[in-house]
Amino acid sequence: MSEPKIVIIGAGPTGLGAAYRLKELGYANFKIFDRHPYIGGLAHSFVDPRGFTWDIGGHVMFSHYAYYDQCFDTLMGKDFTLNNRESWVRMFETWVPYPFQNNIRYLPKQAAYECMSGLIKAQTGKGKIASPAAAKNFGEFIDAVFGEGIAKHFMRPYNFKVWAHPPEMMNKQWIGERVAVLDIDRALKNILLGTDDFGWGPNNQFKFPLKGGTGEFYSRFDRVLGYEPDGGHIVLNERVVGIDVDAKVVRFASGRQERYDVLVSAMPLDVLYRDILKGNVPAELRSTAQQLKHSSGYMVGIGLKSRTPGGGTPDTKSWMYFPEDNCPFYRVTYLSNYSPNMTPDKDNFYSLLCEVSESAYKSTPGNEGKNPDAVVEDCITGLENAGLLEKGERANIVSRWCYYADYSYPTPSVERDEILSQVIPWLEERDIYSRGRFGMWKYEVSNTDHTLMQGVELVNRLLLGEAETTIGMVYQVTDDGRNAAVHERSSHAGSGEKKLGTGGAAQKAGMVVSAETKAQPRIVVRTRPVHANVTGAGDRVEAEIAEEELGVTRIDR
Numbered sequence: 001m002s003e004p005k006i007v008i009i010g011a012g013p014t015g016l017g018a019a020y021r022l023k024e025l026g027y028a029n030f031k032i033f034d035r036h037p038y039i040g041g042l043a044h045s046f047v048d049p050r051g052f053t054w055d056i057g058g059h060v061m062f063s064h065y066a067y068y069d070q071c072f073d074t075l076m077g078k079d080f081t082l083n084n085r086e087s088w089v090r091m092f093e094t095w096v097p098y099p100f101q102n103n104i105r106y107l108p109k110q111a112a113y114e115c116m117s118g119l120i121k122a123q124t125g126k127g128k129i130a131s132p133a134a135a136k137n138f139g140e141f142i143d144a145v146f147g148e149g150i151a152k153h154f155m156r157p158y159n160f161k162v163w164a165h166p167p168e169m170m171n172k173q174w175i176g177e178r179v180a181v182l183d184i185d186r187a188l189k190n191i192l193l194g195t196d197d198f199g200w201g202p203n204n205q206f207k208f209p210l211k212g213g214t215g216e217f218y219s220r221f222d223r224v225l226g227y228e229p230d231g232g233h234i235v236l237n238e239r240v241v242g243i244d245v246d247a248k249v250v251r252f253a254s255g256r257q258e259r260y261d262v263l264v265s266a267m268p269l270d271v272l273y274r275d276i277l278k279g280n281v282p283a284e285l286r287s288t289a290q291q292l293k294h295s296s297g298y299m300v301g302i303g304l305k306s307r308t309p310g311g312g313t314p315d316t317k318s319w320m321y322f323p324e325d326n327c328p329f330y331r332v333t334y335l336s337n338y339s340p341n342m343t344p345d346k347d348n349f350y351s352l353l354c355e356v357s358e359s360a361y362k363s364t365p366g367n368e369g370k371n372p373d374a375v376v377e378d379c380i381t382g383l384e385n386a387g388l389l390e391k392g393e394r395a396n397i398v399s400r401w402c403y404y405a406d407y408s409y410p411t412p413s414v415e416r417d418e419i420l421s422q423v424i425p426w427l428e429e430r431d432i433y434s435r436g437r438f439g440m441w442k443y444e445v446s447n448t449d450h451t452l453m454q455g456v457e458l459v460n461r462l463l464l465g466e467a468e469t470t471i472g473m474v475y476q477v478t479d480d481g482r483n484a485a486v487h488e489r490s491s492h493a494g495s496g497e498k499k500l501g502t503g504g505a506a507q508k509a510g511m512v513v514s515a516e517t518k519a520q521p522r523i524v525v526r527t528r529p530v531h532a533n534v535t536g537a538g539d540r541v542e543a544e545i546a547e548e549e550l551g552v553t554r555i556d557r
């Protein structure tokens with residue numbers, strides 16, 4: 001039996017994960033296309049003309065999966081550094097250790113009082129919102145869990161800077177149960193006894209490629225997959241401009257056409273529906289997909305000719321959060337601390353990577369990527385205001401780098417899951433599988449490990465009949481035979497807890513499942529989506545803290 005043709009759009013972690021797994025299973029009839037002249041997608045790294053290496057925003061690798069770790073080991077061997085996580089929050093002209101809520105004692109007394117008072121009211125049901133369960137959105141959730149003080153001083157301003165959307169527009173499901181309860185006793189103890197409560201330590205380390213930045217790992221997938229002119233699977237510089245859903249043909253800007261039996265897409269789901277899908281596509285679905293919200297981001301790299309800020313003692317920080325409005329960025333990564341090879345010479349240079357968000361609800365002078373220099377200038381002033389650069393240090397800046405990501409964060413908006421439950425099944429009925437950070441639009445499972453595994457798990461579903469677990473979707477066949485889907489935010493998804501269990505879901509639901517035969521791999525092209533009722537993500541307990549964007553994390557020790 002000949003293998004059905006699988007076409008993968010997007011050579012980011014999702015597409016690479018799918019392709020890697022296909023190759024591993026001995027499947028040959030697939031191609032992976034990207035519009036860029038490189039692979040890695042948002043996880044690619046760039047070297048600027050001065051020799052500084054930059055990532056598209058601070059990328060920290062916290063793996064939730066044994067498979068992902070094996071993949072990293074296979075491709076990277078010993079070519080990585082192991083770094084202690086050390087993160088800080090900058091406010092009131094001081095550095096507060098992360099997580100914020102455990103270190104309120106670092107704040108001025110009035111602010112510390114407001115935070116504690118609000119926390120106690122919230123946790124005893126006397127706050128604005130009676131309980132986290134009663135919260136209708138992320139904004140109310142913040143009030144219910146943290147109270148007015150922490151909301152005012154940290155959670156609201158910080159999260160608006162990250163997401164570029166008011167928290168009332170966001171759902172609360174993406175947070176899961178991670179911060180449902182804050183330990184008042186612990187917060188009080190730290191204030192009254194003056195104890196520090198750092199969220200880092202020897203158990204909290206992360207790997208980083210020794211050379212080439214985050215992107216080095218992903219660039220090595222070409223060793224397994226190969227490029228097209230040499231008989232390999234990867235095809236670069238090919239931008240998809242149309243997919244005929246009826247004829248099952250992909251068209252590229254170059255004029256190339258590719259027929260498919262199964263299509264995997266990691267391009268943004270709203271763009272897919274708006275510009276790319278051709279043929280018999282319901283207008284209602286096209287407009288539903290346009291309601292998905294996202295933010296854009298400027299990644300601003302500042303390279304300095306000096307060993308350390310101000311030339312003083314080496315600073316050991318990994319990354320820092322900035323809730324205040326004296327700087328445009330929400331986070332700055334001390335990138336030169338991740339590996340000695342991120343600058344032209346570790347003894348004479350260091351580098352800082354700033355992230356600035358933008359959306360219809362939060363404008364910047366960058367004006368949708370048209371004026372990145374203005375954002376770079378704002379960032380330099382912001383670094384001065386936030387105490388990271390001393391005034392005289394401007395003269396030490398030898399590199400200014402900026403990358404504008406049109407699609408940076410998939411916003412977990414209030415209506416997101418309802419939209420996904422309509423637009424994803426329709427595609428799957430036509431053998432189009434949209435996966436990945438902007439393919440599935442689930443921020444909570446859109447880090448590199450999650451997205452790579454979304455690709456791997458999809459292949460496991462298609463070839464082996466296994467249920468996908470990371471995406472957290474539950475398919476149900478309705479009485480009238482349609483394929484409805486609901487998206488359940490598992491308490492486990494993306495949080496690093498153990499997987500609830502796998503296997504059997506598809507079989508129990510009466511699906512036809514092929515046996516894995518390496519010699520004769522066979523794709524199971526389904527007539528209807530697989531029933532997956534397992535929504536956990538990851539099979540590894542990892543570092544205690546994995547959630548970066550929220551800015552606070554519950555730590556149980």
Ligand SMILES: Cc1cc2nc3c(=O)[nH]c(=O)nc-3n(C[C@H](O)[C@H](O)[C@H](O)COP(=O)(O)OP(=O)(O)OC[C@H]3O[C@@H](n4cnc5c(N)ncnc54)[C@H](O)[C@@H]3O)c2cc1C
Pocket residue numbers: 009010011012013014015033034035036040041042043056057058059060061062238239240241266267268297355405407408409435436437438439446447448449451548
């Ligand atoms: C600011 C920021 C910080 C992050 N921090 C972390 C972190 O700390 N840790 C972590 O693990 N992850 C982090 N991530 C997430 C990580 O980058 C993503 O998980 C990952 O890149 C998503 O992979 P993907 O394949 O789903 O999508 P992408 O990486 O976006 O890849 C999609 C690919 O599709 C291609 N494509 C799109 N349209 C077309 C078209 N029409 N034709 C052909 N090709 C097309 C694109 O060129 C791209 O290569 C961060 C991301 C950002 C933006």
